[in-house]
Amino acid sequence: KLGVFLFQSSCDKDVILNILSVLTDLLSLGTGRRIHYVISKGGSEALLQALAAAAQTEPLDHSTLLPLLRLLARVGQRDRKFGLKVQKAEATDIILSLARRNLGHHLHLTHCLWVLRVCASNVTTGTTLGVNGAMELLFKVITPYSKRHIRTIRAAIGALAALLKSKSNSRRAVNRGYLGGLLRLYQDWHHKDVSNNYIYIRRGLLICLKHITNIQLGRETFLGSRGMEILFTSVQDCLSCRNLDPIVTTATQILRKCYPKEPLPVTTVRSSYSFPLPGNAKAEPPCEVSEGKCLKGNYESDEEEEAEKDLDNEDVESKEEDYDLETDVNKLRSTPVLDRPEEELGQYEAMCPELSHNFQELESESEEEKSLEDRTEILPPTPSHFIPNATSVKHPNCRCRNQSVTEMRPDTEEKDFRVPLQNWTKKEKCKWDPINEKSDIAEAAQDAGSCEEEDPSRSHTLTLCPLPKGAAWYKKMFYPEREASISCSPGERLESSDIVTDLLEKHQGDIPFHSPCFYVARAKCVKSVPDYKDLAFPDFWGHQPPPYSKPMLERKYGVQRDKVLDDIRRLIQPGDVIGRTVFDLDEPSHSSPGAPSCLTFFSKFESGNLRKAIQVREFEYDLIMNADVNSNQHHQWFYFEVRDMKLAVPYRFNIINCEKLNSQFNYGMQLVMYSVKEALQGRPRWLRAGHDICYYK
Known part of the structure; x- marks a missing residue:
């Protein structure tokens, strides 16, 4: 406190330099508690007053200014109200003036840009800086492409990214053509940084583009400037190097955000079926509101003036907006409450033996049973990218028989099926009247x-x-x-x-x-x-539980990213998209079942909820689920029939209207599949199947 008071009242240069040196040493060691203590004693205001006094001297005394600017940048990062204090001290013009006067001296300019970035982290202060020409100054520093003065360019890109958090600054940047300049500059750095030594600069430019595309005008300009093609091409060059993951992640977020929103290809978002509820004079008619309107209604509208909210100097860049990429499993776990007393569950013991069965007994089964199970359930060698079809071939992680179904004799199949069943029924004492x-x-x-x-x-x-x-x-x-x-x-x-x-x-x-x-x-x-x-x-x-356990599917690295890029390829390369409707619950005449190289879908049975199936590529289909009766909600499950799959060929199914914050499909859950052929040969089971399963928006 005494040092801050002496710093505010002293006019002697040597005293000021000594105080700055002491403060620098104190704040360079230990944790942030010292910085917060200085802030609580008015340290930010004292440093701003000293900056205003030092900026008025002619010529400028850089021996005082440089340590003062370094301290301001360090303290300002921890002071959540630093931007407001800068405005109150009327220091925004002073900082901009110092930056303009030092355009030819990159060391001095770098110090000014550090402080400018801290000030711009407050949206209100950043808007003021944008009005006063801060973005024009920064574009002069970062353009054209040059590998000279890398430290200054990095500081300028960081300050520009902070300024573009303000939506008014983003609109100003779009109107002045800065978005196209950023794209061209990013291309230059991407093509010429062959050794990947300047990843932070390339990612900084992507963060600038990410902030600009937060507004609708920015997204439209980004699409018109071929931004999707530019970023998509650059991402393809970065996929092979794990060190470039920060660039790939940021670019993918921009591509997802700017992908044009399209309405669902259905006549109404409500269920295809309606039912007059008891007590109502008439049934509720289906709402003919298109999905596109619903999407646009939930989407941000930049035509109206939006209220700028102060971000309070938070590091928003470290907070991902992609909730579906959540990796903390604990955030997804729920604690359901029983809706009935446990005593009432006793009546279901016959149908649900897991309610009362001691599963530890299963571990003490005889060696003969184990050997039989080992003979009947063996892992076959299969390709890594293999989705099981309705034959005996299963997912690589799913244990199944070595020989094909056609090689098995009916007697053997019956025996294989009945033995586990007999063992199970002997151990279980089911209560059935x-x-x-x-x-x-x-x-x-x-x-x-x-x-x-x-x-x-x-x-x-x-x-x-x-x-x-x-x-x-x-x-x-x-x-x-x-x-x-x-x-x-x-x-x-x-x-x-x-x-x-x-x-x-x-x-x-x-x-x-x-x-x-x-x-x-x-x-x-x-x-x-x-x-x-x-x-x-x-x-x-009916069905039988499989006689073996199966672990959760291991999450494969980069699955979501690869699927997102495949979807973006539809926009970049529309000629590869087939777009054939193969199943339509609302308009059966529009369906084209039985087409060559096409799967056959069906869901017109109880609990079946497939509404529409569209063939996107030869082995890829978009599936739209039907909502509950008299509703436009509840698409969180799926039940349908599919046939005519080719053996050992991976198929991709995109359920495109199952929207929620996250899904257990990102954490090892798999879909379950029932094979009629397997059932008729004595193995009627629902088996977990599929690979590369994920949920994303």
Whole structure:
């Protein structure tokens, strides 16, 4: 406190230099507590007063100015109100004047630019500096391209980035053509910095572009100046070097932000189905508001004057705006609350053995069972970029049989399937009342008029009953000429009840606690809003849990970035985009199923929510999910059928209207897939599948 008082009251040059030297030594050591203490005692105001006094001397005494400017830059970084103090002391013009007078002396200019950057971190002060010509001064320093005086150029780029946090300064920069100049300057540095020695300068220029593109005028000018092509090309050159990740990350953020917003290719954002709620005079009509309007409504509008908010000298650059790139798993964990007492869960023990089962018993299974499981579940060698199809080939991390399905004998398949089931049923003591089971079957038979009674002697599963006559079985919507045939994809629609009856007789007792006939009988009693006539094969046939555990999928480095760049390539190279609609729930006539090199989709069954499928490239599809009935929300899940996949070919599915802050797909969660062919061969399982899975905006 005494030193600050002497500094304010002294006029002797030697005393001032000694005080500056002492303050420099004190503030150069230790933590920021010393700087905050000096700030609390009025150190910032004292240094600004000394700067004003030193700037009035003729000629300028740089022996005093340089240490004074260094102290101002160091203290100003920790003083959250430094910008306001500069304005109150009327020091903005003084700092700009000192910078202009030292344009020919780069050492002195660098010190002035350090202070200018600290002042500009306050939006209000930065706006004042922009009005007074600070950006013109900085552009003179950084242009044209030159490797001389790198320290000064770096300080000028940092000050310019701080000034462009103000939206009024960004608009001023666009109107004066500075955005195109920044793009050309970035290209020069990118092409000539072959040894990657000036990454900080290249990233600083990208940060300037990032701030300018925060406004709509900046994004439009960026697109008109071919900014997307320039940054996309430069990013491709940087992907092979991990040291250039800061450049790639910043450039990708700009590309994502400037990608033109387009409406969803649907007639309405509301559900395709509506239902008159009880008590309402009429059903709520679907809202014909296009998705584009919704996007624009949530997007910032720069036509109206926006209120400039003080950022309080925070380092906004260190805070990523991409919430979907969150890496802290703890931020995604929720603590759900039970919606019913735990005592009521006892009635579900038969269907959900995990509620009461001691899973430690599974670790003490016999060596014979382990050897059998090892023989039946072996990892096959597969390519690294491989997505499983509906055959026996699975994801590399998914354990499956070595030999192909066609090489297996039916007897072997049945045995492989039944042994784990028998072991499981012996260990489990499931509570299932045969009397209640019999009454349920009788009720179902009375409703449907087609089911036989259940044998009460079997307590672990329901007897497979004959199919009801006239049941609407999976009509051949896409391939009507192939009657009485069974394809090998999930959700396959069966036409002949005789074939299904034969299948059920062949696989009697395979699925515990599930009867396909009983399920059909109850499904016929359901009043479906869309009046569904088909049943999804996994729901009808049932499933078994896989006899092995699978770890979470390891997060692969750079997956999101690569997918974003693939999406941006659509804009850069539109000729590669097919754009063929292969499935449309709203307009079936617009669909083109069965096209060559095209997958077939279907979701017109209970819980199916695929609304539209568009083929983007040969092996890439955009999928749009349907909202809940009478709603325009809830696209957080998906259930659909896909068929006609080629073996050992990776397919990419983009679910483009599943928007939220983040997703567990970024942390190892995988989708689950059900293969009809596997189910008919004795392995009816939902298996985790897929790779390179991620969520991003």
